Amino acid sequence: MTIYAIIGGQWGDEGKGKIVDLITHLYADNEEKKIKYVARYAGGNNAGHTVQVGDDTYRFHLLPSGILHEDVINIIGDGVVIDPRVLVEEIEGLSSRGYRCDNLKISEKANLIMPYHIILDTIEGGKVGTTGRGIGPAYTDKIARHGIRIGDVVDENNELDEQTFRRKLEEILPMKYKFLSNVYGSELEKHGIKLPKLEDILKEYLFHVDKFKDKVTDTSSLLCKAKENGDNILIEGAQGTMLDIDQGTYPYVTSSNPSLGGIFTGTGVSLVPDKVIGVCKAYATRVGGGVFPTELKDEIGEKIRERGCEYGTTTGRPRRCGWLDVVALKYATRVNGFNEIAMMKLDVLSEFSTIKLCTKYEYNNGKIDYFPSRLSVLEKCRPLYEEFPGWQEDISSVRNYGDLPENAKGYVYEVEKFVGVPISVISVGARREQTIIRGY
Ligand code: IMP
Numbered sequence: 001m002t003i004y005a006i007i008g009g010q011w012g013d014e015g016k017g018k019i020v021d022l023i024t025h026l027y028a029d030n031e032e033k034k035i036k037y038v039a040r041y042a043g044g045n046n047a048g049h050t051v052q053v054g055d056d057t058y059r060f061h062l063l064p065s066g067i068l069h070e071d072v073i074n075i076i077g078d079g080v081v082i083d084p085r086v087l088v089e090e091i092e093g094l095s096s097r098g099y100r101c102d103n104l105k106i107s108e109k110a111n112l113i114m115p116y117h118i119i120l121d122t123i124e125g126g127k128v129g130t131t132g133r134g135i136g137p138a139y140t141d142k143i144a145r146h147g148i149r150i151g152d153v154v155d156e157n158n159e160l161d162e163q164t165f166r167r168k169l170e171e172i173l174p175m176k177y178k179f180l181s182n183v184y185g186s187e188l189e190k191h192g193i194k195l196p197k198l199e200d201i202l203k204e205y206l207f208h209v210d211k212f213k214d215k216v217t218d219t220s221s222l223l224c225k226a227k228e229n230g231d232n233i234l235i236e237g238a239q240g241t242m243l244d245i246d247q248g249t250y251p252y253v254t255s256s257n258p259s260l261g262g263i264f265t266g267t268g269v270s271l272v273p274d275k276v277i278g279v280c281k282a283y284a285t286r287v288g289g290g291v292f293p294t295e296l297k298d299e300i301g302e303k304i305r306e307r308g309c310e311y312g313t314t315t316g317r318p319r320r321c322g323w324l325d326v327v328a329l330k331y332a333t334r335v336n337g338f339n340e341i342a343m344m345k346l347d348v349l350s351e352f353s354t355i356k357l358c359t360k361y362e363y364n365n366g367k368i369d370y371f372p373s374r375l376s377v378l379e380k381c382r383p384l385y386e387e388f389p390g391w392q393e394d395i396s397s398v399r400n401y402g403d404l405p406e407n408a409k410g411y412v413y414e415v416e417k418f419v420g421v422p423i424s425v426i427s428v429g430a431r432r433e434q435t436i437i438r439g440y
Pocket of ligand 1: 011012013046047048128129130131132133134135136238239243252253254255287288289
C-alpha cells in the first residue's frame, strides 16, 4: 500500500491537478499500484485545478482531480468547505460531458459555505485579495462553532433533513444578520447587497443538496477501511504551503491548512504518506495581496505571465510572477517533509537567455538563507539571485530527461541541490503526456 500526498510548495496554482491525474493514470492498469482513492482535505472552491486530457480541458474547484477516473473513489473530506451551488454546477458540468460522478463521496462533517459568508468575504476580503468565495468566513464560523455541516442538511439515511437545517438557520442567521447590519450596514448599502431571507436560503440549499445527498457519507470511516484494506490512496492538496493559515505568509493566507498537517484533521484518518510530493513551478506566482519576495514588476514578469498563461482559474485575475524562490521552497520542504518535487512549466522559461534563482535574502545589510516567519522581517527581505544560462529552445516535446538541453538539466540540478530533494517529475506542457518522469 502506498499513500501519496500532493502538496503545493508555493502560493497555490502550482499544477497539482495535473500530478494527481498523472499518478492516477500512470498506475490505472497495474492492480497492485492502482490508486483506489483520491481525497481532498482542505480549502473549497477558492481552488482551481486544471486537468488536460487529450484536447479536453477540465477545471475543478471542488471536485478532486481524480474524478475523471471512474473506478477511483473521489472524496471531498471533512476539512473542505462546500458551496452546494458550485458543487452541483461542477457535477452537472461533468455529467454533460459524459461523467456521472458515481465515484464521488462527500463528508458529512464538511462545513457549508452560506450566502452570508460570501457577503462578508466581499466586504472584508479586499486587503488579502481573497477569491471572494466565502472561504474565510466559513472557516471562521466553523472554528467559532457557528458552522453548518453537510450532515445538518442530510440525515443518516441520505434524506434531506429540513428540520435540523431549519433549526440551525434559526439559531445562526439572526446573529449573523445582526452583526452584518450593525457593523457593515453602510457597506451593504454601498454594494446594494440584500440579506437573503431564511426561507429563501432554506429552499435554495435544499434544492442543491438534494442533487448530491446520496453521495454524503462518513468519509473518515471509508478512508479508514481503505487503509485497513491496504488500498493505495492519493491525497490532493489545494492552495499551497505559503498560503497555509499557520505556516504561510500570515495574514496574507487562506483560512485552512493546505500543508501536510491539514491531512489528518481534514480526512479524519491517520494517513501518514509514504510519498510526499511537493509541487512547484519552475518560477513563482502569487494571486492576491501579500509579500512575494521574487515578484517581477517588469517586462520579464510580464513575459512569464503571458508565456505561462498566468491568469487565475477561479477568478481570472492576472497572477503576480517572478523567479523561483528556493529559500521559500526549502521552507515548504521542511514544513511538509517533501520526499520529492514535481517541477511544473519548465517550458515557460525556454524564452529566457538568463534564468535567475533566489537562493538567499538580503536583510538588514546582511544575508539570510532561511524563510523568516515574521512578516515584518520578510517584508524587508530583498532577493539575492544566482544566474544560470537559459536554453532558448522548445522543450515541450521532450519526454526523456536525457533529451533536455544541457542548460535546462543544469537548472533542474541547481534547484535539487539547493532544496536537497530530488525532482522526480518535470512538466513541459499542459497535456498529460507532456511530462518527463524520472522517479517512477
Ligand atoms: P481565500 O482563500 O479566498 O480566502 O483567499 C485568501 C488568499 O489566498 C488570497 O490571496 C487568494 O488569492 C489566495 N488563494 C486562495 N486560493 C488560491 C488558489 O487556489 N490558488 C492561488 N491562490 C489562492
